[in-house]
Amino acid sequence: MAPLPISSIRIGKIDDVQELIKSKPNKVPERFIREANERGVLVSHKTHLHHHIPVVDLSKLSKPHTHDDFLFEILKLSQACEDWGFFQVINHGIEVGVVEDIEKVAKEFFEMPLEEKKKYPMEPGTVQGYGQAFIFSEDQKLDWCNMFALGVHPPSIRNPKLWPSTPARFSENLEGYSKEIRKLCKRLLKYIAISLDLKEERFEEMFGEAVQAVRMNYYPPCSRPDLVLGLSPHSDGSALTVLQQSKNSCVGLQILKDNTWVSVLPLPNALVINIGDTIEVLTNGKYKSVEHRAVTNRERERLTIVTFYAPNYEVKIEPMGELVDDETNPCKYRSYNHGDYSYHYVSNKLQGKKSLDFAKILN
Ligand SMILES: COC(=O)C(/C=C/C1=C(C)CCCC1(C)C)=C/O[C@H]1C=C(C)C(=O)O1
Ligand SMILES: O=C(O)CCC(=O)C(=O)O
Numbered sequence: 001m002a003p004l005p006i007s008s009i010r011i012g013k014i015d016d017v018q019e020l021i022k023s024k025p026n027k028v029p030e031r032f033i034r035e036a037n038e039r040g041v042l043v044s045h046k047t048h049l050h051h052h053i054p055v056v057d058l059s060k061l062s063k064p065h066t067h068d069d070f071l072f073e074i075l076k077l078s079q080a081c082e083d084w085g086f087f088q089v090i091n092h093g094i095e096v097g098v099v100e101d102i103e104k105v106a107k108e109f110f111e112m113p114l115e116e117k118k119k120y121p122m123e124p125g126t127v128q129g130y131g132q133a134f135i136f137s138e139d140q141k142l143d144w145c146n147m148f149a150l151g152v153h154p155p156s157i158r159n160p161k162l163w164p165s166t167p168a169r170f171s172e173n174l175e176g177y178s179k180e181i182r183k184l185c186k187r188l189l190k191y192i193a194i195s196l197d198l199k200e201e202r203f204e205e206m207f208g209e210a211v212q213a214v215r216m217n218y219y220p221p222c223s224r225p226d227l228v229l230g231l232s233p234h235s236d237g238s239a240l241t242v243l244q245q246s247k248n249s250c251v252g253l254q255i256l257k258d259n260t261w262v263s264v265l266p267l268p269n270a271l272v273i274n275i276g277d278t279i280e281v282l283t284n285g286k287y288k289s290v291e292h293r294a295v296t297n298r299e300r301e302r303l304t305i306v307t308f309y310a311p312n313y314e315v316k317i318e319p320m321g322e323l324v325d326d327e328t329n330p331c332k333y334r335s336y337n338h339g340d341y342s343y344h345y346v347s348n349k350l351q352g353k354k355s356l357d358f359a360k361i362l363n
């Protein structure tokens, strides 16, 4: 995917939030302060409600005791994808060591001095490297977050200069982790296909050599979490996203459910999965990519490791014939090439579900 034309992008000075809190722990610069309506008290008493999004036990799908157990879990999965766009998976089969190892190097990376991290810069108009993504103007508000993003698969999307030499085991741990997450995504897509009454391999066959990218998000504590956002509201452009929260993580992820921001309570050893825009389009809107955001904490830092899994850039995306009916369920999205959607997604700021307007058929 070509970088955006840099000459036209002026993004102003971007303060590194980790450095900010070292020098002025109680100061929140104007550029981080959101308008009251953006901070998101959307509705009533339910705001800040902690909620367990649906929990899917993958061992009940891979090694069910009975066929009914299998069907019950598939039903849970399909309800989660339809009603929430989010679920947590437990008993996912990824070894604790693999999860711990990636968390360790991600943490060590963010703890390095700024000069070291700046060796891997996210240049304006690109999405890989260390910095803040999705900033396209000088007056755009900033998120209270430092990011480090890398394309992982296929190798052609990698920028090897951005793979850090320190921490020493960073690349090795990321390779091992990404292989496991890739296997998990393939399994999940298989179960999602079953839940839609499609043949198991439907997505895998369609996706070709799937694109996989990782983004590590580090949210330092903020003295005024009520004024800032850790990550602006957005839906993910991927097919599936896998989010790992660091061990004993505080709450931070919120999803928009019935016009209310609902906090997701981290569960030990679970991974959070969400449906991306691509599955929404493929299922003609049956499974939803749901808007979400991250908020910060006054005392505690938070680290998340996020994998975006998507079809190959060459793949044509459109609602699947099996899920469209001209009479009862007409096509809601046009067809497009996933590479074009990726380009569109990364050329625009995070703004709720606006990116998906690219594909919507407006009546
Ligand atoms: C900061 O990056 C993102 O938030 C992001 C980008 C992912 C990507 C890379 C880091 C390098 C390779 C390209 C790709 C765009 C996948 C989000 O990813 C979403 C957005 C789309 C579209 C997608 O497929 O995943
Ligand atoms: O860090 C989080 O809780 C949310 C991250 C996220 O939504 C993303 O990286 O796309």
Ligand SMILES: [Fe+2]
Residues within 6 Å of the ligand: 234, 235, 236, 241, 292
């Ligand atoms: Fe996201």
